[in-house]
Amino acid sequence: MAIIGGAGNPVGGSFTGPAEALEIIGDRCMAYSGRITSSAASGAEETMLKFTTGNYYSDIKLSFIEENKGAETVYFSVFMNGIEIIKNQYDGAPDNDLISPMYLIIPAYTELEVKWGVASVTKDGCAWISGQIFRD
DSSP states (O other): OOOEEGGGOTTTTOOOOOOSSOEEETTEEEEEOOOEEEESOSSSOEEEEEEEOOSSEEEEEEEEEEOOOSSOEEEEEEEETTEEEEEEEEESSTTOOOOSSEEEEEOTTOEEEEEEEESSSEEEEEEEEEEEEEOO
């Protein structure tokens, strides 16, 4: 996915809506998935965010929420360059949630993908990133 932001952004760094991409404004970065629907998944199958970083590393907070508060199983995974680095599975009962935000360092030229799913039903989830980039 393309990286958008900074002076090269045709919309001047304004928020234009949810996207899988990482947006950069100055030395800050952000990404917002918007609502992503999962329907009766058997794992983390729906892509929420997917982008490749550039010539910088990122220090980010990754947050995730979903509307499931029943007994259905929720799946959440984070991949770097196709390797699953975070894998979580829980039910939506109270006090049995994913710890959010998650703090990550993303190296330069790394593809990050965030996926989720919920078993048995159709529900919506959202993921977002906020952080800082560092150029050498």
